[in-house]
Amino acid sequence: MSGPSRSQGIAAGILVVAVGLSVRYPITSVSPLLGEIGDAYRLSHTAIAVLTSIPVLLFGIASPLAPVLVSRLGLTRAISLLLAVLAVATLLRPLVPASLFIGTVAVGASIALLGILAPQIIRHSLSARGGFWTGVYTTSFGVSAATGAALSIPLFHALGEHVGPALAAGAVPLLIACALAIAFGRRVDGGGRSGTVVTAQPRESIFAARGLWPVTGFFECQALIYFSLTAWLPTIAIARGADPAQAGLLLAWMSIAGLPASLIAPSLASRARWRIGLIVAAALLAIVGLVGLGFAPVALMPVAIAILGVALSSAFGLSIALIVFTSPNVAQTAAFSAVSQGIGYGGAAAGPLVPGLLVEAGVTWPAVLLMLAAVALCELGFGIASARASRPPSA
Numbered sequence: 061m062s063g064p065s066r067s068q069g070i071a072a073g074i075l076v077v078a079v080g081l082s083v084r085y086p087i088t089s090v091s092p093l094l095g096e097i098g099d100a101y102r103l104s105h106t107a108i109a110v111l112t113s114i115p116v117l118l119f120g121i122a123s124p125l126a127p128v129l130v131s132r133l134g135l136t137r138a139i140s141l142l143l144a145v146l147a148v149a150t151l152l153r154p155l156v157p158a159s160l161f162i163g164t165v166a167v168g169a170s171i172a173l174l175g176i177l178a179p180q181i182i183r184h185s186l187s188a189r190g191g192f193w194t195g196v197y198t199t200s201f202g203v204s205a206a207t208g209a210a211l212s213i214p215l216f217h218a219l220g221e222h223v224g225p226a227l228a229a230g231a232v233p234l235l236i237a238c239a240l241a242i243a244f245g246r247r248v249d250g251g252g253r254s255g256t257v258v259t260a261q262p263r264e265s266i267f268a269a270r271g272l273w274p275v276t277g278f279f280e281c282q283a284l285i286y287f288s289l290t291a292w293l294p295t296i297a298i299a300r301g302a303d304p305a306q307a308g309l310l311l312a313w314m315s316i317a318g319l320p321a322s323l324i325a326p327s328l329a330s331r332a333r334w335r336i337g338l339i340v341a342a343a344l345l346a347i348v349g350l351v352g353l354g355f356a357p358v359a360l361m362p363v364a365i366a367i368l369g370v371a372l373s374s375a376f377g378l379s380i381a382l383i384v385f386t387s388p389n390v391a392q393t394a395a396f397s398a399v400s401q402g403i404g405y406g407g408a409a410a411g412p413l414v415p416g417l418l419v420e421a422g423v424t425w426p427a428v429l430l431m432l433a434a435v436a437l438c439e440l441g442f443g444i445a446s447a448r449a450s451r452p453p454s455a
Contacts, residue, residue: 071247072185075139076193078237079178080200082143083171085208086150086230087115088315092212092294092308093223100223101157109416111164112291116283117409118168119175123402126176127394135184135394136245139177143241146170147234154224172405176397179383183393185248190384191330195323198377202322205290206315213308266395271386271449275396277442278339278382279404281435282375284411285346288432289314289368291412296425301358310365317366318373326377329385332451338378339443345371346436354429375439379404386450 090097090112098108129138145166153163178197186193208230216226266272289296293314294307302310325342328334345367352364387396415428 067247068185071244072181073193073196074244075136075241075248076178076181076186076197077200078240079139079143079174079181080197081204082146082234082237083174084201084204084315086146086167086171086234087208088205088290088311089208089212089227089230091291091311092209093216093226094295096216096221096223097160097227101160103157105416105420109413109420111161112416113409113411113413114161114164115168115171116287116405116412118165119172119283120402120404120406120409122169122172123176123398123405125169126173126398129173130177130180130394135177135180136241136248139174139181140238140241140245142170142174142177143234143238146174147231147238150234151228151231154227172401176401177394179380179387179397180393181248183384183387191327191381194326194329194381194384195377198322198326198373198380199319201376202315202319202373206312206319209308209315210312266388266392266399269386269388269392269396271382271446272396272399274442274445274449275379275382275386276400276403278375278439278446279379279400280407281439281442282342282346282372282379283404283408284435285350285432285439286372286376286411287408288411288415288428289372292415292425293365296353296429297361299425300353300361302361310362313362314365314369314372317369318371321370322373322377325374326381329378329381332385332447335378335382335447335450336444338374339447340440342371342374342378343436343440343443346375346439347433350429350433350436354426371436375443378443382446382450386446 094108094112097103097111098105103111126138129141132138133141149163149166149170153160153167179194182190182193182197212226215229216223219225219229290311293311297307297310298304325338329338349364349366349368349371352360352367356364383397383400384393387393415425418428419425
């Protein structure tokens with residue numbers, strides 16, 4: 061690479077990692093504290109279920125704004141603004157019950173848009189090693205998720221068992237990520253004033269893009285399973301007999317166990333002939349892990365959760381890789397990502413909400429996990445269709 065290209069690539073890599081590390085722990089840090097949040101803010105079980113579903117619902121609602129932000133502000137300026145909004149919302153949301161919900165709306169919208177724009181950074185500045193950088197990006201997601209789940213309880217105790225300060229402390233690393241985006245964003249843009257990636261205008265509607273709908277279905281299925289477990293895994297573990305003090309760590313374990321898969325799966329997916337095999341393996345592992353979590357002896361629960369970690373991290377990495385490799389061109393990557401993630405997250409919003417409502421109505425957690433296993437079967441079908449669509453037409 062030439063000097064300017066190398067500088068742009070390094071800056072883009074830093075920006076991708078900064079975004080990836082910022083977009084999971086504001087969610088996973090909440091799940092281990094749901095009981096304490098309910099007590100502190102006097103929330104009912106239904107209100108807590110609604111609170112956990114808000115981020116995923118906003119992932120769908122806010123997604124159409126991503127291409128608009130890029131066209132108005134430019135790619136890196138939009139990312140810097142979103143990181144700033146995410147930091148402020150994380151800082152202010154614990155103030156009162158009303159701000160808890162309003163702040164969570166802002167958190168969900170910011171995370172949604174950041175997740176949509178990240179693939180465009182990869183496609184624009186890191187396309188020569190798109191599979192590897194997609195893996196780095198999704199691995200940073202796993203690190204973020206594990207950090208939030210593992211540190212929320214210790215941080216809660218370190219701050220005098222006050223829920224508000226424990227939630228607000230998450231703004232500190234977000235402010236650091238925002239500073240990095242501001243510092244390195246200009247290099248990603250190549251030093252341009254506008255901060256806008258210049259690409260050719262698309263000639264056809266993104267809704268006619270090849271592979272859009274199977275990729276959307278695959279993204280929705282894996283996201284629904286992931287966010288169901290992110291919201292309720294500690295609760296499921298306690299209901300099945302796990303030590304409450306360890307329940308939050310099990311959620312962190314799921315993320316940690318999936319870290320190697322989140323790096324390896326997207327890297328391997330850069331080879332089109334391997335994509336179907338990777339998707340089949342991810343879906344089958346999800347089914348095994350869900351059934352094991354619901355019915356295996358409690359002593360084997362960490363094994364089932366590790367299997368789920370590998371399955372879900374692989375599936376998420378593959379879903380991002382499919383967006384990068386299937387979108388028609390650089391100009392349409394943000395729009396392709398917005399549609400597939402927007403609609404996908406919109407459907408996945410049922411993940412945190414519906415299991416809580418079903419259990420409140422008397423359905424057992426093992427039955428809920430069997431329903432999620434059925435979703436994994438749908439993931440398999442959509443994934444195979446997506447892999448076929450991601451291949452060049454000549455193939």
